[in-house]
Amino acid sequence: MVDDTIKQIDDLFYPKSIAMVGIPSDPHSPVAELFLNPIFEFDFEGEVYPVNPKGGEIMGMKAYPTLNDIPNTVDYVIATIPAHGATQLMRDCVTKGVKAVQFFTSGFSETGEQQGKSLELEITEIARKGGVRIIGPNCMGLYCPKGKLSYWSEFPKEHGSVAYLCQSGGNSIHLVQMGAPRGIRFSKVASYGNASDLNESDFLDYFAQDPETEIICLYIEGVRQGQRFVDALTNATRKKPVILLKGGVAEAGARAAASHTGALTSSNNVWDALCKKLGIIRVYSLEELSDVLVTFCFMPALKRGNTAIVGVGGGASVLAADDCENNGLAIPQFPKEIRDRLLRFTPQAGNSVKNPIDSQLIIWDPEHFLETIKIISEWDGIDLIIGLLLSTDVYPSWTSYQNMYEIMAKTMLVSHKSSKKPIAMVIQPGIRPKMNRETYAAQQEFVSAGMPVYPTASRAANAIKKHIEYNKWKEVSF
């Protein structure tokens, strides 16, 4: 049974034909664009059949009045019809022999009303009896770049190794978009909403065995089958890192989760204990989730976090050191021998070589900056380097300084090659749009070089610390 489900889910990520039921005949309507644009953007290679009672053509494709008018087999139905049509559609899907239906449609158990709950039960029963699987209702569906399947036009086309199981459509979009410029790429994403049929455990079991997935992250509001989910987590954590963002932990959050996906949430302490026991990396926001993903994707598996901080700016160094130590990364002072070697070419005024290193060499003497990185990275006392690139807004932007930020970014990027230890970059995003463009461009260079990039030292340290804790847990537990 479980193996059947795994095979079924795998098919869904690679459907050969999709019917879009409920696409308005106006191709410029939001729903038409929302669901049809990704088909074109991603060059989906299978068949696509818009279904609309009026028939005709939508975006150059023949539209069919009903599902049963489609002359060929249909693997997968994406439903954007109103809730009151769901029962009939479900019956049509059984007749047509469809493998699965994804309901974008909302108005089910998440309303909290008896009517919506009954409707959800009804379609689920028809589906189970008829051998059709449901994704949702009340969800965005599936993204699988390798299968050229997406529910969002602007998602990356390239695939990666992260699977994301997300109960919220919006939170699925936000994380993928946030992760894109940081180099995070996904094997598969499932936005699964109310989980009336295929639920969190089904998808988790699937991702645990999926050869295309190396890291699993979850946004979960509530769980349909408690014990089964614990079993699925136990299995998944033995095979891959699992990162969890639990939504609806506080009172109002839980109430909102109930209204959002009909989820019954359970106590925060239960989740905490579970995470601790199973080595699940728990995070508390989408931002933190993206930080941790960046770390797992681009940092080696360190088991100690002694850190050297390198950058320009005395006050920024002080705060970065505080941020690291407050987040559990030690910043050991360099021994006298190393400081002496650095002082041979580092002017004392305006610089510091103790750790943090606050060094203007990065601007005025790049060669010696590279030498600095080489020297400190050879010291056994540190495991990694955090490089600081302040926002361009704190550098003068007139004539002769114009390239200062560019020079610093370039020197830091090259220094990566002379370092014996991994470098995690903190690139503060520019505050004003002009500056933001520059810091974004710099970020892209570092990401292309395969480096982890974070917006603040505090977020970098927090994510790196969680990675180290996971690596230590894994060593002890396996």
Add this chain to the structure above:
Amino acid sequence: MVDDTIKQIDDLFYPKSIAMVGIPSDPHSPVAELFLNPIFEFDFEGEVYPVNPKGGEIMGMKAYPTLNDIPNTVDYVIATIPAHGATQLMRDCVTKGVKAVQFFTSGFSETGEQQGKSLELEITEIARKGGVRIIGPNCMGLYCPKGKLSYWSEFPKEHGSVAYLCQSGGNSIHLVQMGAPRGIRFSKVASYGNASDLNESDFLDYFAQDPETEIICLYIEGVRQGQRFVDALTNATRKKPVILLKGGVAEAGARAAASHTGALTSSNNVWDALCKKLGIIRVYSLEELSDVLVTFCFMPALKRGNTAIVGVGGGASVLAADDCENNGLAIPQFPKEIRDRLLRFTPQAGNSVKNPIDSQLIIWDPEHFLETIKIISEWDGIDLIIGLLLSTDVYPSWTSYQNMYEIMAKTMLVSHKSSKKPIAMVIQPGIRPKMNRETYAAQQEFVSAGMPVYPTASRAANAIKKHIEYNKWKEVSF
């Protein structure tokens, strides 16, 4: 004596004449641009005398070989010479009858070396005997938009009510730049570095009595006169809110602070106890400092934080509710009577009216969205509203959706007028530069309307909670 110092500091923020000693003759050198450009940018109205051994002209101004060659009186000297010339310059300042010298020059006690420490003592002694005050050494100096005095070309020209005493030049620049698009304006900023003469207590006493200052914020690495500083804080907190960012709290941070400004830091617990006793609002990053300033500048003095959350996006609402509750703001459920009133015009599918309110009316039916705000804001159970505007990256950006973000932003902005309670806005910054430009533009509209804007719900809730705690402390303590 104290009153003399206050008068002296006041004069420094409004100097009538400035000599710039150590300006290179090449007007495009970084130091020349750094210090001379603000003179032109801010239309400084007093006299400016560049001093350079070669004489001649710099940027159209006559340059004098030495300070004593200047035919007129000089109020204020900005020194950018190397450290070894500091003693001679200090003697020249005494001869010339200068009121104060600001040393951008570094290479003093912050090096940790005996030579630098002795040099700092030496210039300080000459200054004291000769009746000249020192700002720094190793600092950026003074910003006073009303006095048309600035050390940074790109600082806002408009003045405000926040005074900022900052031991770090870089951290002074970063906060002012970060605060600018959020509407924070300053009465005066002092970057005071090693504090060899004028120190944190002198400036704090000044700001406490300054009629142009309503809120005081401090970035302090270490304190020169411990008991005097406690007295100065006691006095200041009785008059104005005081917000403290203490740099150098952890081990490496403290070491970095010593290398940065020669500061001797003391235990974190001592600072915590002091803040608690005196009602000082303690923050832990420049970002948090700017959040708290935004709140003090743009939120009324609430004493309870029951919050309604309003926006679009189920998952975003769940996380925002968690963020608020985790940061101490309650999100009470609306009573049935209010929910019923909202359900008269809010479709059940895809929306929620319990609190958080997740309502697509903001896009499709702005009139009823305004009605929603009016109805909930009249309920006694809430004290404020947090409005959520997700990043533009999570809205489709094709033809027919193009204006979706604009419509939402506009509706939310107008709703501010139908609300009986203050609205704090969460505007997620766009991830990609194009989107960032749009979110930045939206932010500017809200800031122009006098509204507090934050980048995440978690940062909004944290700052609002600290404000409320201060308001309650103030009520009990005075």
